[in-house]
Amino acid sequence: MAKAPVLTPQADDFPRWYQDLINKAELADNGPVRGTMVIRPYGYGLWERMQQEMDTRIKQAGAQNAYFPLFIPQSFLTREAEHVEGFAPELAVVTHGGGKDLEEPVVVRPTSETIINEYFSKWVQSYRDLPLLINQWANVVRWEMRPRVFLRTTEFLWQEGHTAHATYEDARDYAARIHREVYADFMANVLGMDVVLGRKTAKERFAGAINTLTLEGMMGDGKALQLGTSHELGQNFAKAFHTQYLSAEGGQEHVWQTSWGSSTRMVGGLIMMHGDDNGLRVPPRLAHVQVVVLAIKGDDEVVAKVREVGEKLTAAGLRVVVDDRTDTPFGRRAVDWELKGVPVRIEIGPRDLEAGTAMLARRIPGGKAPVALDSLAQLLPTVLEEDQAQLLRESRERRESRTVDVATVEEAAEAAATGWARIPWADLGPVGEEELAQQGVSVRCLVTKDGAVPDSDDAPGTLAIVARAY
Numbered sequence: 001m002a003k004a005p006v007l008t009p010q011a012d013d014f015p016r017w018y019q020d021l022i023n024k025a026e027l028a029d030n031g032p033v034r035g036t037m038v039i040r041p042y043g044y045g046l047w048e049r050m051q052q053e054m055d056t057r058i059k060q061a062g063a064q065n066a067y068f069p070l071f072i073p074q075s076f077l078t079r080e081a082e083h084v085e086g087f088a089p090e091l092a093v094v095t096h097g098g099g100k101d102l103e104e105p106v107v108v109r110p111t112s113e114t115i116i117n118e119y120f121s122k123w124v125q126s127y128r129d130l131p132l133l134i135n136q137w138a139n140v141v142r143w144e145m146r147p148r149v150f151l152r153t154t155e156f157l158w159q160e161g162h163t164a165h166a167t168y169e170d171a172r173d174y175a176a177r178i179h180r181e182v183y184a185d186f187m188a189n190v191l192g193m194d195v196v197l198g199r200k201t202a203k204e205r206f207a208g209a210i211n212t213l214t215l216e217g218m219m220g221d222g223k224a225l226q227l228g229t230s231h232e233l234g235q236n237f238a239k240a241f242h243t244q245y246l247s248a249e250g251g252q253e254h255v256w257q258t259s260w261g262s263s264t265r266m267v268g269g270l271i272m273m274h275g276d277d278n279g280l281r282v283p284p285r286l287a288h289v290q291v292v293v294l295a296i297k298g299d300d301e302v303v304a305k306v307r308e309v310g311e312k313l314t315a316a317g318l319r320v321v322v323d324d325r326t327d328t329p330f331g332r333r334a335v336d337w338e339l340k341g342v343p344v345r346i347e348i349g350p351r352d353l354e355a356g357t358a359m360l361a362r363r364i365p366g367g368k369a370p371v372a373l374d375s376l377a378q379l380l381p382t383v384l385e386e387d388q389a390q391l392l393r394e395s396r397e398r399r400e401s402r403t404v405d406v407a408t409v410e411e412a413a414e415a416a417a418t419g420w421a422r423i424p425w426a427d428l429g430p431v432g433e434e435e436l437a438q439q440g441v442s443v444r445c446l447v448t449k450d451g452a453v454p455d456s457d458d459a460p461g462t463l464a465i466v467a468r469a470y
Contacts, residue, residue, distance in 0.1 A: 006335060018271060027046075028150065034147065042340055056162065087111070094106045130255065150267045154230035172256075192389075192392040198216065208237065222418050222419040244256075282340075289340070292342050293321070358370070416436075424436070
């Protein structure tokens with residue numbers, strides 16, 4: 001009788017495969033409160049690497065990190081009507097604290113536009129104070145009705161950027177810069193994710209924004225996942241919070257603003273875009289464990305060589321773990337590292353020592369081959385770069401092969417059953433968008449014919465990308 005698979009096959013039940021992988025690769029557990037999650041060390045290591053890579057890019061774009069309170073007076077949210085209306089169903093509100101009813105209820109941070117504007121209005125006095133570019137790494141709470149670990153949780157981790165500018169053009173250009181130079185660059189070059197950069201429709205844009213830029217990725221089952229957004233807020237929050245500056249000409253002007261964010265949802269996207277029936281496949285540039293060196297047997301010489309190889313590879317700049325737990329069967333350990341998606345395994349046993357070789361197992365393309373022990377430090381950087389490029393290439397090929405051009409709402413809905421559809425926005429419009437929404441299909445973003453971000457919703461030739469989404 002054949003052994004049962006370690007994971008539910010993707011083709012049989014993609015959601016069950018996803019949950020199996022999170023559990024068996026030890027990425028996360030469900031928290032004690034519905035919709036919360038406990039991120040386990042291996043899963044958190046992925047998030048830490050994401051933070052490091054993103055933080056570098058954010059700072060290169062001129063933003064500085066700060067921190068703002070978790071609790072926000074409820075009255076702050078009511079100052080911007082569209083904003084509070086958009087978040088009302090998701091708010092967690094504290095009415096009791098310190099053994100008594102609070103004078104004013106406080107909201108557990110769902111996002112920070114309101115509280116940050118309270119302080120921007122104090123910090124910005126003159127045009128010399130602009131642009132003001134702030135980012136924070138924090139947790140947020142949005143009461144989720146249909147939770148799924150990493151994808152939709154009541155509490156999640158993220159970064160949120162908030163900026164104030166003297167002109168509309170400066171704010172617009174900065175939102176686009178974050179969209180392109182921070183998010184798109186990180187997702188393509190570190191996560192190995194092919195993403196579509198586009199503009200949200202009026203129906204889908206962020207509550208209180210005048211424009212939302214998005215990055216959409218196609219998952220392994222053909223559904224879309226929004227992986228990051230950058231918003232032009234116009235002057236809506238500035239007027240609500242009286243965030244003004246004295247211009248060079250001596251007049252009082254409201255600032256123009258942006259906000260932008262990405263979250264632990266990217267971990268879920270990483271799993272669903274790159275994972276296969278054997279587990280996760282982690283892009284080498286992201287992986288906090290790029291190479292695991294395994295001792296096949298508990299022979300003293302083997303263990304000593306495994307540790308020596310680990311030290312040499314670490315000295316060569318690779319992120320390495322040595323697995324010399326020979327009291328655990330080798331097959332089980334190999335399967336565990338495969339589930340976790342470590343890009344390269346170096347397996348060493350007594351026969352390998354005699355031959356001066358090791359078995360090189362590559363997780364991303366698959367396969368094993370013997371290699372000379374003394375060539376590993378020189379060989380592995382090239383191998384890892386090849387595998388990084390393969391993930392990006394595979395994700396692009398999947399999206400291109402499963403995206404079709406259509407002409408009607410009916411054709412768009414049919415295509416969205418297995419992939420994405422492109423349809424002229426002039427033919428679809430808000431009426432067609434609503435018809436699709438009733439069938440569980442959404443317009444993920446608007447793009448131009450050459451795949452660029454349109455300047456406006458009604459720019460000539462604009463196409464709508466239509467899909468089912470997480």
